Amino acid sequence: MTTRRTFLHLAGASAALGLAGFPSIARAAGPRVVIVGGGPAGATAARYLKRYAPDAEVTLVEANPTYTTCFMSNEVLAGDRSFDTLQVGYDAMRAEGITVVHDRVTGVDATARTVTTQGGDTLSFDRCMVAPGIDFKYDAIEGYSAEVADSTMLHAWKAGPQTQALRQQLESMEDGGTFVLVSPPNPFRCPPGPYERVSLVASYFKRHKPRSKIILLDAKDKFSKQGLFTEAWEKLYGFGTDDSMIEWISGSNGGGVTKVDPSTMTVSSAGAGDFKGDVVNIIPPQKAGRLAFDAGLADGDWVTVNKGTFECLDVPGIHVLGDASAAAAMPKSASSANSQAKAAVAGVLALARDQEPPSPKLANACYSIAGPEFGFSVAAVYQFDDFENHLKPIEGAGGVSPANADPSIRAREEVYAHSWFENIKTDVWGV
Amino acid sequence: MHISKRGQRRLGLATLTVGLAAAAAPALGDEPAVDHALEIMAGSCTFCHGPNGVGVGPAVPTISGLHAEQFAYMMRTYQDDTNPSTVMGRIARGFSEDEIEQLAVYFEGLPFERPAQPAIDMAMAAEGKELAAEYCESCHENEGRDGEGVGILAGQKLVYMRYAVEDFLEGHRDMERRQARKFRELMDAHGMEGFEKTLHYYASVK
Ligand SMILES: Cc1cc2nc3c(=O)[nH]c(=O)nc-3n(C[C@H](O)[C@H](O)[C@H](O)COP(=O)(O)OP(=O)(O)OC[C@H]3O[C@@H](n4cnc5c(N)ncnc54)[C@H](O)[C@@H]3O)c2cc1C
Numbered sequence: 209m210t211t212r213r214t215f216l217h218l219a220g221a222s223a224a225l226g227l228a229g230f231p232s233i234a235r236a237a238g239p240r241v242v243i244v245g246g247g248p249a250g251a252t253a254a255r256y257l258k259r260y261a262p263d264a265e266v267t268l269v270e271a272n273p274t275y276t277t278c279f280m281s282n283e284v285l286a287g288d289r290s291f292d293t294l295q296v297g298y299d300a301m302r303a304e305g306i307t308v309v310h311d312r313v314t315g316v317d318a319t320a321r322t323v324t325t326q327g328g329d330t331l332s333f334d335r336c337m338v339a340p341g342i343d344f345k346y347d348a349i350e351g352y353s354a355e356v357a358d359s360t361m362l363h364a365w366k367a368g369p370q371t372q373a374l375r376q377q378l379e380s381m382e383d384g385g386t387f388v389l390v391s392p393p394n395p396f397r398c399p400p401g402p403y404e405r406v407s408l409v410a411s412y413f414k415r416h417k418p419r420s421k422i423i424l425l426d427a428k429d430k431f432s433k434q435g436l437f438t439e440a441w442e443k444l445y446g447f448g449t450d451d452s453m454i455e456w457i458s459g460s461n462g463g464g465v466t467k468v469d470p471s472t473m474t475v476s477s478a479g480a481g482d483f484k485g486d487v488v489n490i491i492p493p494q495k496a497g498r499l500a501f502d503a504g505l506a507d508g509d510w511v512t513v514n515k516g517t518f519e520c521l522d523v524p525g526i527h528v529l530g531d532a533s534a535a536a537a538m539p540k541s542a543s544s545a546n547s548q549a550k551a552a553v554a555g556v557l558a559l560a561r562d563q564e565p566p567s568p569k570l571a572n573a574c575y576s577i578a579g580p581e582f583g584f585s586v587a588a589v590y591q592f593d594d595f596e597n598h599l600k601p602i603e604g605a606g607g608v609s610p611a612n613a614d615p616s617i618r619a620r621e622e623v624y625a626h627s628w629f630e631n632i633k634t635d636v637w638g639v
Numbered sequence: 640m641h642i643s644k645r646g647q648r649r650l651g652l653a654t655l656t657v658g659l660a661a662a663a664a665p666a667l668g669d670e671p672a673v674d675h676a677l678e679i680m681a682g683s684c685t686f687c688h689g690p691n692g693v694g695v696g697p698a699v700p701t702i703s704g705l706h707a708e709q710f711a712y713m714m715r716t717y718q719d720d721t722n723p724s725t726v727m728g729r730i731a732r733g734f735s736e737d738e739i740e741q742l743a744v745y746f747e748g749l750p751f752e753r754p755a756q757p758a759i760d761m762a763m764a765a766e767g768k769e770l771a772a773e774y775c776e777s778c779h780e781n782e783g784r785d786g787e788g789v790g791i792l793a794g795q796k797l798v799y800m801r802y803a804v805e806d807f808l809e810g811h812r813d814m815e816r817r818q819a820r821k822f823r824e825l826m827d828a829h830g831m832e833g834f835e836k837t838l839h840y841y842a843s844v845k
Pocket of ligand 1: 244247248269275279280281282311313339342364366397398405497532542543574576
């Protein structure tokens with residue numbers, strides 16, 4: 209008992225000393241790690257790598273000089289938040305000794321241990337971490353394409369100019385118009401996200417365009433936090449009555465979308481007919497970010513990894529984390545990506561030093577906001593099971609916010625959601 | 640309330656081990672003593688609580704620098720819902736007694752930092768200072784900085800403390816008898832506004 213506690217004190221104390229910036233003792237150079245992608249997964253990895261191994265040479269390659277968070281972007285669509293609060297830069301990370309390069313990575317060579325970029329650079333590494341996020345399967349829907357997604361029927365599922373453009377479309381829509389949202393099949397980034405979006409657009413309509421309607425076409429029969437969203441829609445938007453602002457058409461009712469026609473703004477469903485929208489938001493089926501395919505890391509739509517170290521099972525030496533990896537039972541979320549990145553960093557350091565990687569315990573929590581003072585969450589804690597290569601939810605823990613909670617609890621969760629947003633930005637980017 | 644003998648011993652231990660760690664670091668070779676399994680576990684808290692347990696957001700409480708006993712007590716009472724929570728019950732139930740103790744000692748070893756809280760009204764804080772001295776300081780000593788058995792109020796998030804007070808007043812969170820009496824006295828003399836001023840004051844303490 210005493211020994212363990214003393215040891216823990218030791219560990220805690222030395223971590224604190226590291227933070228206080230004690231003069232570092234001269235050491236042999238640490239591992240060279242190149243990280244591709246500066247989203248929640250890659251940026252967390254870069255910062256925590258530097259924290260635990262100050263002697264590591266950490267290079268982050270990110271295509272864009274500014275990152276725009278998807279999380280809280282639904283509030284921007286509703287006019288409840290300014291776009292610039294979604295944006296973060298990389299200067300704080302540079303100040304921590306991380307080399308940040310803005311370029312697009314075109315190849316990762318695991319044998320030569322190099323990363324090549326569009327700008328013509330070749331970067332050498334001992335280990336590489338790849339966190340490119342997601343890409344869309346445009347061709348899963350007839351008539352849809354990257355061009356259509358960029359001009360008329362937006363996705364806004366990677367935040368940035370698309371977020372601003374969709375906000376514009378919603379603002380220009382006349383009262384009495386129809387907003388059609390197409391929700392994708394599993395698995396996809398942020399399982400509660402489409403339903404939060406529908407809720408917040410409804411909240412905007414209720415205040416500014418109360419005669420408008422929302423059609424939610426779904427490939428699925430159930431969705432994340434369904435009970436809580438349904439409760440919110442009933443309480444706030446008349447769901448279940450003749451006068452409901454929101455109509456949800458499930459997969460078994462034919463809600464899956466097969467075809468679109470941008471010239472008439474029409475969406476064709478598998479079994480529920482055609483729908484014309486004044487604003488149409490297609491969230492397409494998803495797969496790992498393009499680099500996962502170009503670099504030969506993907507296995508099907510996603511990258512299969514050791515879920516303890518996030519090392520790619522097919523390509524040793526390359527760790528793939530965040531949305532691009534298949535990390536069930538964890539959902540694809542910023543919180544998951546942040547938690548996983550810390551395990552991946554420990555894995556990278558252990559493997560670079562020929563040590564046994566730790567068996568990580570991770571967590572996810574996703575807040576959703578369904579209207580004014582109406583927040584709720586889903587949370588889970590996971591233990592890595594190396595025999596099954598599974599992230600196993602701890603029984604008895606986790607779950608969603610209680611049904612029919614007191615309004616003051618829903619209000620608190622909205623406030624905590626905003627607080628989470630500020631805190632995770634700081635944990636990920638140091639801003 | 641004074642720092643107990645036990646508290647003093649703990650402090651002594653902490654100082655001693657800091658010395659040891661500094662001395663031991665070079666002997667451990669080319670890497671500092673990092674317990675990665677524990678770091679990852681603590682990392683599953685910081686996307687909500689902020690890096691090192693210190694948040695910049697307005698509400699999620701800071702959890703570093705808390706006395707390990709108080710920290711573990713909060714986690715255990717979240718687990719069985721004797722302490723009300725929006726989300727912590729669901730999180731805390733994912734950790735064993737032993738893991739809670741490790742986390743408690745880990746976060747105790749990190750400093751409770753006090754980033755600026757823009758929502759604080761300095762005029763209210765000024766009035767709250769006297770109220771705090773009269774109604775709270777007997778337990779929340781050293782301007783709320785000493786957290787043993789009571790939690791740290793100095794520089795804690797204003798919104799979190801407001802929720803805690805609501806929970807105490809509505810009977811969702813247990814109060815000891817003397818605490819309940821002080822709450823009643825403050826309420827009788829100054830109403831909710833008295834609490835609000837007191838909390839603005841505690842949140843403003845650097
Ligand atoms: C509307 C919406 C709401 C959401 N809300 C929440 C929420 O409330 N909570 C939550 O936890 N999660 C939420 N999410 C999910 C969250 O945004 C994602 O899970 C998270 O962004 C995944 O992080 P990532 O680092 O894996 O990928 P990304 O965030 O996509 O980051 C990938 C980065 O890699 C860069 N990149 C890609 N390819 C290359 C290349 N070849 N070279 C260089 N750079 C490259 C990209 O520019 C990008 O910056 C939401 C998502 C959406 C769409």
